[in-house]
Amino acid sequence: MRHRIDGKQLGRTGSHRRAMRRNMAAALLQHGAIRTTGPKAKHLRRFVERIITTARKGTLHARRLVISELGDRELYNDDGDPTGQTLVQRLFDDVAPKYVDRPGGYTRIIRLEERRIGDAGSQVILQLVEEETSQSAGGRGTSKRRQRAAKRHEAAAATAKAMAKAEPQAEEAPEEAAAEEVAEEAAGEETAPEEASEKGEEEK
Numbered sequence: 122m123r124h125r126i127d128g129k130q131l132g133r134t135g136s137h138r139r140a141m142r143r144n145m146a147a148a149l150l151q152h153g154a155i156r157t158t159g160p161k162a163k164h165l166r167r168f169v170e171r172i173i174t175t176a177r178k179g180t181l182h183a184r185r186l187v188i189s190e191l192g193d194r195e196l197y198n199d200d201g202d203p204t205g206q207t208l209v210q211r212l213f214d215d216v217a218p219k220y221v222d223r224p225g226g227y228t229r230i231i232r233l234e235e236r237r238i239g240d241a242g243s244q245v246i247l248q249l250v251e252e253e254t255s256q257s258a259g260g261r262g263t264s265k266r267r268q269r270a271a272k273r274h275e276a277a278a279a280t281a282k283a284m285a286k287a288e289p290q291a292e293e294a295p296e297e298a299a300a301e302e303v304a305e306e307a308a309g310e311e312t313a314p315e316e317a318s319e320k321g322e323e324e325k
Contacts, residue, residue: 143191143192146165146172147192149248150249154248155247156246162247172212173217176213177217184209188209194207223250226250228249228250230245232245233246
């Protein structure tokens with residue numbers, strides 16, 4: 122009977138499962154997101170969130186606990202060059218400080234439609250939750266529906282600005298036409314006496 126046995130075996134031995142968990146956690150902390158299957162993502166989520174909660178303390182004891190669970194290794198970029206930072210340094214310097222004021226829930230699971238080739242296993246993306254600094258004021262998210270609504274509001278605002286700029290020009294046009302008419306009338310009045318004087322001279 123499975124009394125007091127927690128977690129999934131995932132078809133692996135204990136040592137294989139621990140090694141897989143460490144490697145996947147290292148990839149998640151380095152890249153911010155990984156693609157895996159649903160059961161493995163759920164298994165890894167508990168481990169990573171517990172590690173981040175411990176790293177939030179920032180003490181030497183917390184660092185030793187994390188190293189005992191996660192291990193430590195040098196990080197390399199996509200070209201294979203060392204980044205000059207270890208996994209634990211990245212966790213304590215870059216990842217954990219983002220969640221100091223967040224009471225848990227550091228990761229999210231996004232389900233994908235396509236299945237894994239071979240066994241048709243369900244695939245998901247496990248990613249670290251970013252802070253809300255990039256979101257709009259008021260705590261709103263950046264879903265596609267909100268993005269479309271924001272674009273519509275921007276287009277409406279741009280149209281309103283264009284109309285506001287066009288209205289003064291339309292108002293100025295009659296004034297300019299009236300000014301031109303006054304100028305023509307003044308010019309006509311000036312030419313009328315000249316024509317009368319020319320006619321008088323001719324009669325003489």
